[in-house]
Amino acid sequence: MRAELIDGKAIAASVRADVARDVAGLRERGVVPGLTVVLVGDDMASATYVGAKEKASREAGMAGGTIRLPADTTQDALLSLITQLNGDAAVHGILVQMPLPKHIDPDTVIRHIRPDKDVDGFHPENVGKLLIGHTDGFVSCTPAGVIEMLLRSGVETRGAEVVVVGRSNIVGKPMAALLVQARAGGDATVTICHSRTKDLASHTRRADILIVAAGRAEMITGDMIKPGAVVIDVGMNSVPDATRAKGSRLCGDVHFASAAEVASRITPVPGGVGPMTIAMLLRNTVRAAERTVS
Numbered sequence: 249m250r251a252e253l254i255d256g257k258a259i260a261a262s263v264r265a266d267v268a269r270d271v272a273g274l275r276e277r278g279v280v281p282g283l284t285v286v287l288v289g290d291d292m293a294s295a296t297y298v299g300a301k302e303k304a305s306r307e308a309g310m311a312g313g314t315i316r317l318p319a320d321t322t323q324d325a326l327l328s329l330i331t332q333l334n335g336d337a338a339v340h341g342i343l344v345q346m347p348l349p350k351h352i353d354p355d356t357v358i359r360h361i362r363p364d365k366d367v368d369g370f371h372p373e374n375v376g377k378l379l380i381g382h383t384d385g386f387v388s389c390t391p392a393g394v395i396e397m398l399l400r401s402g403v404e405t406r407g408a409e410v411v412v413v414g415r416s417n418i419v420g421k422p423m424a425a426l427l428v429q430a431r432a433g434g435d436a437t438v439t440i441c442h443s444r445t446k447d448l449a450s451h452t453r454r455a456d457i458l459i460v461a462a463g464r465a466e467m468i469t470g471d472m473i474k475p476g477a478v479v480i481d482v483g484m485n486s487v488p489d490a491t492r493a494k495g496s497r498l499c500g501d502v503h504f505a506s507a508a509e510v511a512s513r514i515t516p517v518p519g520g521v522g523p524m525t526i527a528m529l530l531r532n533t534v535r536a537a538e539r540t541v542s
């Protein structure tokens with residue numbers, strides 16, 4: 249393997265240590281940052297992520313917890329709960345775990361969360377603030393985590409050719425917005441590719457930094473990467489693997505073995521971007537709490 253690993257777990261641990269210090273400072277001023285996570289249904293992966301968020305927020309000294317609702321919860325019942333959390337002064341951050349059951353419209357739910365408690369950064373007001381460069385909103389945790397990883401790893405984005413594969417509202421679009429903005433972790437020249445992009449490899453091969461968030465297991469192979477590029481894999485896919493006791497394994501959107509022969513630096517899956525998502529959620533929650541006192 250030629251590439252050096254970018255260790256998301258270690259970087260996330262250092263962000264979480266910073267957050268814990270900020271939480272301690274707020275507690276001295278009589279404010280205990282509170283995060284409430286809402287999980288609807290019994291999706292196993294979601295339950296794992298929510299459990300990880302709960303544990304991380306507790307370890308950082310925050311209050312709150314998870315409200316678990318059955319899969320047949322109505323949209324109205326969920327909206328009523330959010331109204332109640334919106335009005336609760338002890339709750340600084342509200343997060344509704346995605347995906348939601350099919351009978352609930354995620355956009356309606358996201359719009360119902362008070363923008364100043366939307367620590368996921370999904371509300372249109374927060375997305376709009378990101379686009380126009382206002383720093384008083386919240387930025388979606390996964391793209392914010394990627395920028396933090398690049399900054400803390402000393403990867404220069406200024407003037408870099410960055411290709412983002414994936415155009416989701418949660419990752420691809422905010423990722424591109426962060427990369428083009430005129431400040432540290434930005435100033436890049438950005439191309440967004442997606443499922444309708446013609447000759448994807450001709451774009452990815454130009455990238456100094458390649459960020460892949462397409463949701464297709466191992467779709468980017470070493471021959472699609474410019475030698476020496478930095479590769480950030482946002483993908484999280486479970487694929488069948490008869491050699492594992494579980495019968496499956498977790499992999500990213502990048503074919504790690506071939507990519508690591510070509511790239512200069514690369515994030516693994518697991519242990520790359522995933523842990524950063526949770527660290528940035530904690531950071532957003534501390535910011536939400538800070539804004540209530542300053």
Ligand SMILES: Nc1nc2c(c(=O)[nH]1)N[C@@H](CN(C=O)c1ccc(C(=O)N[C@@H](CCC(=O)O)C(=O)O)cc1)CN2
Nearest residue numbers: 297343344345346347368389518519520521522523525
């Ligand atoms: N309301 C939200 N829903 C979802 C979000 C989100 O940011 N807000 N993102 C994803 C899931 N997600 C957080 O919720 C998430 C996914 C993965 C990880 C993570 O740390 N993964 C580990 C591996 C875990 C495993 O072994 O299964 C890793 O990459 O090392 C954290 C958060 C969709 N929903």
